[in-house]
Amino acid sequence: MVEILKTGLYDSIQDLGRLGYQEFGVPISGAMDHYSAKLANAILGNQDDAAVLEFTLMAPRLKFQSDTAICITGMESQAKINEKPIGNNSYTVVRKNDVLSFGARKFGCRGYLAVLGGFQSERIMESRSFYKCITNQQRLKTGDVLKLTDLPIPIKRSHSILKTPKTHFESGVIEVFKSIEYELLEADNQNRLFNNEFTISKDSNRMAYQLDERFENAMDPIITSPVLPGTVQLTPAGQLMILMRDCQTTGGYPRILQLSEMAFNRLSQKTPGQTFRFHLLTL
Template sequence: MIRVLKTGLYSSIQDLGRHGYQDYGVPYSGVMDIYSASIANIQLGNDAHAAVIEITMTGPTLEFSCETSICISGADISPKINGTSIKLNKPILIKSGDIVSFGKLVSGFRAYLAVLGGFKTENVMNSYSMYQGITKQSTLFKNDELLIDTSLKGLGIKHAAIKVIKRHTTKQIEVFKGPEFYKLPKTQQNILVTQGFTISKENNRMAYQLKEPLTNNLEPIITSSVLPGTVQLTPSGKLIILMRDCQTTGGYPRILQLKEASINILAQKFTGNMIHFNLI
């Protein structure tokens, strides 16, 4: 059992998402940065789909009442055990009574805390991913008690050292042409791939909006399917990049589609960060 003493800014339980229900309008959800979450699970020998805590910018404080092991990957939010700093991307043995906390954000934006065997919280539609309206809560609350498999001990299955690629600082976001890309004038197509764009303060698990507008003279489209990584262009010229909690359909032109790895990179960006679209 793990008790939440402090929640942090936005901490939630996530796995690889809720697949197979999009025709009912259910979002995929799941971890924003699949790469980082996978590193944390792999280091413990967990199944790839094991649920983790996704931590955004400011970390929680967690009290462990059993022996287990954890691994933290993704953003560096100065993790500590009982006040002593610990390393990222490395299995760490936890004893009963230990307290895991976080401090200053050093790099990135989202960290992932995996526990041996994964978190055993509410499972809805074959996923532990929290989402408002689907699960009872969308974030962790103070005094929540998180279930884990207490029969598992030690550091889990040992693996060879894993080389972790640090991509928090890259500005390059690789994209494919979206279905409506060809309807844009050549000048606007060129702006998309040559101009830098800034992440606005409107960024969350559902979508990232960009500050710089792109003139939109396109005709509205019939509501069509969208998915994480779809870049929409609104009538006012605002660019919106859909993320893991996005809706399943939309009526704005879909001018670009992020590569999966680029969604992971974007998930580690926040307000004021600059990105460049790289067409592939």
């Protein structure tokens, strides 16, 4: 068991999402940065889709009520066990009554805490990912107690170190493909997409990243159609919206671009106010 002594800014349990239910209007959800979540699980020997704790910009403070092993990936904010520093991307054994805390954020936006065997929260529609109206909670709160497995801690572990490439946090390039309504864009706007920087708005969240820059948009709305995490929509007001993991399953704004999976993971590690450029990929 793990007790939440103090929450961060936005703490939730996430896995790789609730796939196969979009026809019923159920969002996919899941960890914003699949790369970091999978890495944490891989270092512990978990399945890729084991549930992890995702935190945003500010990390929680936790107390372990049983022995286990942990791994922290993504956002760097100097993790400590009983005030002794531990590294990201490493296998760490924790004991009953140990306290995990974090310092100030150094870089990145979202961090991931994996535990041996994964967090054992309620599974709904084949996923443990939190989502409002699907699960009982949308966020963790102070005083919550999270269930763990009773797996024995392996005696022998590899001491190899896995490092996340700096480009995962520092790259200013977001790779995209043309989407269904791209060709309906005026030529000037097509050029603007790939020759200008864009700024992440302070209004961004797990549902969508909004961009501050505006387009002169003469496109007509479309008939409500399927959308996916990573779909870039252009609103009638000329604002670009990048749909994220908790996005709706359909939308009526033109779908002009689609992020690659790795680009999506990297974008999820950027904070409001950061800038980037789109780079067009070809199939």
